[in-house]
Amino acid sequence: MKKVEINSxxxxxxxxxxxxxxxxxxxxxxxxxxxxxxxxxxxxxxxxYFPNVSAQMLAGKKSRTIGLFMVSSGEIAVDxxxxxxxxxxxxxxxxxxxxxxxxxxRDVSDEAAINNVREIFYQRRIDGGIFIGTKQDEPFVDELxxxxxxxxxxxxxxxxxxxxxRIVANFNNESGMKQAIAYLLGLGHRQxxxxxxxxxxxxxxxxxxxxHGAMRQHGLEIQPDWIIDGDFTEDAGYxxxxxxxxxxxxxxxxxxxxxxxxxxxxxRALREHGMxxxxxxSIIGFDDHVLSEKHSPPLTTVRVDFKHLFKELMQAVIEQIxxxxxxxxxxxxxxxxxxxxxxxxxx
Amino acid sequence: MKKVEINSxxxxxxxxxxxxxxxxxxxxxxxxxxxxxxxxxxxxxxxxYFPNVSAQMLAGKKSRTIGLFMVSSGEIAVDxxxxxxxxxxxxxxxxxxxxxxxxxxRDVSDEAAINNVREIFYQRRIDGGIFIGTKQDEPFVDELxxxxxxxxxxxxxxxxxxxxxRIVANFNNESGMKQAIAYLLGLGHRQxxxxxxxxxxxxxxxxxxxxHGAMRQHGLEIQPDWIIDGDFTEDAGYxxxxxxxxxxxxxxxxxxxxxxxxxxxxxRALREHGMxxxxxxSIIGFDDHVLSEKHSPPLTTVRVDFKHLFKELMQAVIEQIxxxxxxxxxxxxxxxxxxxxxxxxxx
DNA sequence: CTGAAAGCGCTTACAG
DNA sequence: CTGAAAGCGCTTACAG
Numbered sequence: 001m002k003k004v005e006i007n008s009x010x011x012x013x014x015x016x017x018x019x020x021x022x023x024x025x026x027x028x029x030x031x032x033x034x035x036x037x038x039x040x041x042x043x044x045x046x047x048x049y050f051p052n053v054s055a056q057m058l059a060g061k062k063s064r065t066i067g068l069f070m071v072s073s074g075e076i077a078v079d080x081x082x083x084x085x086x087x088x089x090x091x092x093x094x095x096x097x098x099x100x101x102x103x104x105x106r107d108v109s110d111e112a113a114i115n116n117v118r119e120i121f122y123q124r125r126i127d128g129g130i131f132i133g134t135k136q137d138e139p140f141v142d143e144l145x146x147x148x149x150x151x152x153x154x155x156x157x158x159x160x161x162x163x164x165x166r167i168v169a170n171f172n173n174e175s176g177m178k179q180a181i182a183y184l185l186g187l188g189h190r191q192x193x194x195x196x197x198x199x200x201x202x203x204x205x206x207x208x209x210x211x212h213g214a215m216r217q218h219g220l221e222i223q224p225d226w227i228i229d230g231d232f233t234e235d236a237g238y239x240x241x242x243x244x245x246x247x248x249x250x251x252x253x254x255x256x257x258x259x260x261x262x263x264x265x266x267x268r269a270l271r272e273h274g275m276x277x278x279x280x281x282s283i284i285g286f287d288d289h290v291l292s293e294k295h296s297p298p299l300t301t302v303r304v305d306f307k308h309l310f311k312e313l314m315q316a317v318i319e320q321i322x323x324x325x326x327x328x329x330x331x332x333x334x335x336x337x338x339x340x341x342x343x344x345x346x347x
Numbered sequence: 348m349k350k351v352e353i354n355s356x357x358x359x360x361x362x363x364x365x366x367x368x369x370x371x372x373x374x375x376x377x378x379x380x381x382x383x384x385x386x387x388x389x390x391x392x393x394x395x396y397f398p399n400v401s402a403q404m405l406a407g408k409k410s411r412t413i414g415l416f417m418v419s420s421g422e423i424a425v426d427x428x429x430x431x432x433x434x435x436x437x438x439x440x441x442x443x444x445x446x447x448x449x450x451x452x453r454d455v456s457d458e459a460a461i462n463n464v465r466e467i468f469y470q471r472r473i474d475g476g477i478f479i480g481t482k483q484d485e486p487f488v489d490e491l492x493x494x495x496x497x498x499x500x501x502x503x504x505x506x507x508x509x510x511x512x513r514i515v516a517n518f519n520n521e522s523g524m525k526q527a528i529a530y531l532l533g534l535g536h537r538q539x540x541x542x543x544x545x546x547x548x549x550x551x552x553x554x555x556x557x558x559h560g561a562m563r564q565h566g567l568e569i570q571p572d573w574i575i576d577g578d579f580t581e582d583a584g585y586x587x588x589x590x591x592x593x594x595x596x597x598x599x600x601x602x603x604x605x606x607x608x609x610x611x612x613x614x615r616a617l618r619e620h621g622m623x624x625x626x627x628x629s630i631i632g633f634d635d636h637v638l639s640e641k642h643s644p645p646l647t648t649v650r651v652d653f654k655h656l657f658k659e660l661m662q663a664v665i666e667q668i669x670x671x672x673x674x675x676x677x678x679x680x681x682x683x684x685x686x687x688x689x690x691x692x693x694x
Numbered sequence: 695c696t697g698a699a700a701g702c703g704c705t706t707a708c709a710g
Numbered sequence: 711c712t713g714a715a716a717g718c719g720c721t722t723a724c725a726g
Contacts, residue, residue, distance in 0.1 A: 005719090007718095007719055007720085008719070008720065009719085017696080017697090018696065018697045018698080019697090019719090019720080019721090020696065020697060020698080020699095020721080020722080021695090021696060021697080023720070023721055023722080024695095024696085024721090024722095026720095026721095027721075027722095031695060031696090032695075032696090033695070036695085036696090048469070050465075050466055050469035050470050051470065051719080051720065052405070052470065052471055052718085052719050052720065053401075053470040053471060053472055053720095054400075054401040054402075054404035054405045054410075054471060054718085054719080054720085055401075055405055055702090055718075055719035055720035055721085056719080056720055056721075057401040057702090057720090058399070058401045058402055058405055058701090058702045058703065058704085058718090058719080058720070058721090059701080059702055059719080059720045059721040059722080060701095060702070060720090060721065060722085061720085061721080063401075065448070065472075079430070080427060080430070082430060082434075083426070083427070083429060083430030083433070086430070086433060086449075087429075087451065090449050090450075090451055091451060094450070094451065094463075099448050099450065099467070099472070100448065100449055101412070101446050101447065101448050102433075102437050102447055102449055103437075103441070103446065104434065104437055104438060104441065116441075118397075119397055120446070122395070122397035123397050123398065123399065123400040124399055124400060124401060125400055125412075125446070352703090354702095354703055354704085355703070355704065356703085364712080364713090365712065365713045365714080366703090366704080366705090366713090367705080367706080367712065367713055367714080367715095368711090368712060368713080370704070370705055370706080371705090371706095371711095371712085373704095373705095374705075374706095378711060378712090379711075379712090380711070383711085383712090398703080398704065399702085399703050399704070400704095401702085401703080401704085402702075402703035402704035402705085402718090403703080403704055403705075404704090404718090405702090405703080405704070405705090405717090405718045405719065405720085406703080406704045406705040406706080406717080406718055407704090407705065407706085407717095407718070408704085408705080
């Protein structure tokens with residue numbers, strides 16, 4: 001049933017030239033006369049010929065494929081943000097004529113999974129990789145970079161000796177935190193809590209430090225009981241509120257959540273305790289999740305522009321693949337506070 | 348910075364054997380004595396050697412990569428279901444030691460995009476492909492199948508002459524529709540409407556026909572005004588209700604939506620007209636979307652098991668890749684009605 | 695401008 | 711059990 005494979009020899013024969021010439025027209029060499037080019041193109045069309053990509057690669061071409069490595073434990077399917085990131089990476093690559101091979105890492109401590117990641121690089125399946133969800137300076141990623149592979153990492157900054165083949169991208173979370181706190185202050189809040197994200201991740205640490213910095217800057221007292229660790233999930237937000245209500249003698253008038261999912265969880269827990277947002281508690285999230293404006297109440301949040309960030313990250317990675325420059329690349333975006341209905345003015 | 352590539356010659360040298368032997372241990376040939384195998388494995392470990400996948404492919408091995416082609420117009424990022432499907436396909440492949448190259452088709456009539464799809468197959472980037480979101484008997488897919496490529500298609504059934512390299516997977520939507528109608532009937536509903544999905548897709552057609560069949564079977568009158576075409580999106584559900592309320596002299600007591608997103612849109616439109624679900628209108632969805640039980644009201648819906656379906660589809664595709672059998676494969680799952688709070692008993 | 699030929703890194707019949 | 715060699719389908723210096 002399967003037709004015999006068509007190769008460049010057959011195209012050459014049909015066009016009445018050599019394989020070298022066929023290759024030259026495919027690779028857009030400038031020294032092929034228009035006439036010859038046309039003959040060859042005609043043969044290519046006629047035979048429905050596509051060069052075998054393995055042969056091309058073996059002869060030195062790139063795969064034009066980027067690996068997307070997504071570390072995500074637990075029920076990823078529920079997360080609208082994950083989807084957006086995956087799709088965004090794929091589409092940005094597609095716009096630049098690259099393909100994406102996606103690999104999901106459920107557990108970074110699973111040696112077999114990490115070995116698969118290594119294998120994908122060493123086997124030359126990809127020209128470079130993008131990592132999402134790793135912690136700052138994850139050892140196996142650093143190792144790959146030390147080997148010379150080209151890697152783009154979201155939510156990471158340069159530390160130690162920056163390398164041109166390590167491209168980092170992150171948001172200015174400190175600034176976002178500052179905006180959130182300034183806004184709350186303007187509404188009369190002085191008792192502000194934080195449900196934090198994973199501090200081994202850059203954004204977790206940056207938000208944590210941004211919170212402390214901004215609070216101090218405004219001379220607001222930081223109440224340790226009101227700062228609760230979490231991991232960026234809805235459950236973490238839910239549990240944090242449960243814990244807070246159980247433990248603290250007094251509760252804050254406003255809480256900043258490490259992201260919108262955490263905020264959703266917090267609102268749910270508050271509701272279960274008969275407390276309404278923003279009447280009894282003001283809440284600010286981070287990200288501006290697609291569901292945030294549909295949430296009840298519509299969530300005030302620090303918006304972050306994932307699409308543009310991934311676009312620039314992808315561009316930088318591909319530029320490095322194609323040009324191998326020596327410059328150190330970092331993409332960084334600011335955030336914007338989006339005011340909706342989850343915070344109230346204190347009277 | 349980049350180390351010189353390590354190839355099988357270096358491994359052979361270090362292990363004191365020939366490249367043939369190195370290849371034999373990598374490919375698990377049985378005629379290699381344990382001693383030799385160990386020497387070679389040691390050298391492989393020591394040099395951190397991974398065989399170049401292009402060279403392997405050129406020598407006749409498979410790529411162990413499956414293409415995932417997702418046709419999805421518009422804002423895909425909002426859709427939790429899409430995410431689940433993509434991740435489900437990737438993880439099922441991963442469990443079988445395969446990789447996934449994902450390509451998003453925004454518009455099936457975009458010749459450039461379709462050419463990219465063809466190219467991916469012809470270039471031998473993948474061993475087979477899975478299509479999600481195509482209509483029944485989409486011509487460019489049929490063409491690929493005619494060329495002998497191995498293709499798995501979700502929401503499709505065999506028509507014409509079934510081929511072993513066309514593997515279809517679908518849900519028994521007629522049965523789901525029957526369950527929904529029987530349930531409504533049991534609650535006393537006799538005036539039932541349908542907001543349908545895209546009828547050029549199998550599931551759209553199957554639900555449409557299932558609705559008609561079940562209605563007739565129960566001797567219920569089908570009111571053409573209450574059957575509204577849509578396209579499986581929330582907006583379609585919203586618009587359908589708007590249209591219905593504007594146009595119809597009388598409205599049904601219950602409506603079945605082609606999927607949960609459509610149902611959400613319908614509920615939203617009803618609410619805008621001051622109608623509550625289920626007090627003024629009963630609604631049943633399809634899929635059992637992750638958000639359906641969190642919806643207000645929690646949505647009664649026909650549940651469908653995507654994860655298992657994709658698992659079996661992936662298995663069948665890979666089996667065909669590895670064994671090239673002549674059997675015709677179809678995977679088909681039943682649906683189950685999940686009763687929640689969006690339907691009321693008529694009195 | 696263009697062809698013949700080497701080379702990319704594997705696998706696998708073949709011969710021993 | 712194992713090595714030498716052909717072959718997979720390209721690209722690209724080289725020579726003309």
